[in-house]
Amino acid sequence: MTRAEENYIKTIFHLGGATSQLISTNAIAEEMETKPSSVTDMAKRLADKELVNYVKYQGVSLTVKGVKTALAIIRKHRLWEVFLVKKLDFTWDEVHEVAEQLEHIKSEKLIDQLDALLDFPKYDPHGDPIPSKTGEFKERDKQLLSELPVHAKGVCVGVKDTSSAFLRFLDKNKIALGHTITILDKEDFDDSLRIQIDGRELQISNQIATNLYVKKE
Amino acid sequence: MTRAEENYIKTIFHLGGATSQLISTNAIAEEMETKPSSVTDMAKRLADKELVNYVKYQGVSLTVKGVKTALAIIRKHRLWEVFLVKKLDFTWDEVHEVAEQLEHIKSEKLIDQLDALLDFPKYDPHGDPIPSKTGEFKERDKQLLSELPVHAKGVCVGVKDTSSAFLRFLDKNKIALGHTITILDKEDFDDSLRIQIDGRELQISNQIATNLYVKKE
DNA sequence: AAGTATTTTTAGATTTGTCTAAAATTTTAA
DNA sequence: TTAAAATTTTAGACAAATCTAAAAATACTT
Numbered sequence: 001m002t003r004a005e006e007n008y009i010k011t012i013f014h015l016g017g018a019t020s021q022l023i024s025t026n027a028i029a030e031e032m033e034t035k036p037s038s039v040t041d042m043a044k045r046l047a048d049k050e051l052v053n054y055v056k057y058q059g060v061s062l063t064v065k066g067v068k069t070a071l072a073i074i075r076k077h078r079l080w081e082v083f084l085v086k087k088l089d090f091t092w093d094e095v096h097e098v099a100e101q102l103e104h105i106k107s108e109k110l111i112d113q114l115d116a117l118l119d120f121p122k123y124d125p126h127g128d129p130i131p132s133k134t135g136e137f138k139e140r141d142k143q144l145l146s147e148l149p150v151h152a153k154g155v156c157v158g159v160k161d162t163s164s165a166f167l168r169f170l171d172k173n174k175i176a177l178g179h180t181i182t183i184l185d186k187e188d189f190d191d192s193l194r195i196q197i198d199g200r201e202l203q204i205s206n207q208i209a210t211n212l213y214v215k216k217e
Numbered sequence: 218m219t220r221a222e223e224n225y226i227k228t229i230f231h232l233g234g235a236t237s238q239l240i241s242t243n244a245i246a247e248e249m250e251t252k253p254s255s256v257t258d259m260a261k262r263l264a265d266k267e268l269v270n271y272v273k274y275q276g277v278s279l280t281v282k283g284v285k286t287a288l289a290i291i292r293k294h295r296l297w298e299v300f301l302v303k304k305l306d307f308t309w310d311e312v313h314e315v316a317e318q319l320e321h322i323k324s325e326k327l328i329d330q331l332d333a334l335l336d337f338p339k340y341d342p343h344g345d346p347i348p349s350k351t352g353e354f355k356e357r358d359k360q361l362l363s364e365l366p367v368h369a370k371g372v373c374v375g376v377k378d379t380s381s382a383f384l385r386f387l388d389k390n391k392i393a394l395g396h397t398i399t400i401l402d403k404e405d406f407d408d409s410l411r412i413q414i415d416g417r418e419l420q421i422s423n424q425i426a427t428n429l430y431v432k433k434e
Numbered sequence: 435a436a437g438t439a440t441t442t443t444t445a446g447a448t449t450t451g452t453c454t455a456a457a458a459t460t461t462t463a464a
Numbered sequence: 465t466t467a468a469a470a471t472t473t474t475a476g477a478c479a480a481a482t483c484t485a486a487a488a489a490t491a492c493t494t
Contacts, residue, residue: 101323
């Protein structure tokens, strides 16, 4: 498996998951910041290797083998993210770029031992679940903060947007995974929220609330 | 810098160090298990980037910039080796292959933090010195065990051959870095040695003795 | 010093992954 | 339902890194 192939597989999983829904070459090209014609070329190569089903003019979906491959890469990516934050004091907005490189390192022992060093973490620094060695992968029970009714309480368990800008905003406002958030009030006009977190009161925009995952209490 | 370029720079340093001695394309090809014609191509590319001096039909040597690059890669390689052994329980014969991959990861913060996590180690698991961030690099004062006279004492500080076969031999015979070795006797016929190590007596061949570095006491 | 052997380079081909521009197909919409 | 718009594929080109086979340069040897 080449690095490029791995990146395509990961992107296809990101866009379509394990479903058989066909993902267009255009969508993949957009996500990977490349051209549709390049995607077509790669789609054929991946189909030859039985990692994807490719239907001309329709798109691609991952085969069982492709899903397995994708989960292995995601497992590596997220374990490395945990390592960077827990052991090397990276902030959660710094990890992605380096993990993108580390995820391609080939060594089963390396990943198994890293998993052990980190105490077999279940979630990465953004709250996303880490697939097990065998590819088990349970999406956490969660919902967007914006979907909670007034007076409801939830524990912050993840972020949808993982951009540096958003993550740094959260750091600046001391909003971190594990914190309990209570919705004090909703503003109909702009859908902004008044929340309580960590004993503080905060006014947050709808854009923030639609990118924060919470687990209802 | 591409991965291939980095590997060439590393090999040239390995064969010629920081000297201006020209290394033949043949020697490089042999070391890298590739063809001399491929080395010629790369030599031109590296010369374009001012990483090597290339003299047609004579060979290449590293420029100052090339040496700096080589030391940065070696620093990364050796720090990762320490990490694998100290944190992930790799044995010293398992680290090379994985470190070959990890040494190409690009992130200054990653290496700085890794260095700190490992407590700023001075030597890698094979006893080779780790260049500092600024490229400082002092070869340890050492000599081959085979060069020691009878009754001399030395501390084991490194290995010349880093093959799995040799390293596993050392493990099996409980010869490790830091152990004190005393030469009890030399056999003229085959240059084998009778040594004392860790309270035990051991007969070792000349081939072993010419691949073990000690620091005379 | 000339001729052979060795080393090194050049020329041309291959693979991977990418691109642009043009052709083919599918979708949308009047 | 047919023309226009959008999407997707093909064709041809390019760069990196490699190879083989042949040519060129250097080194050895008598």
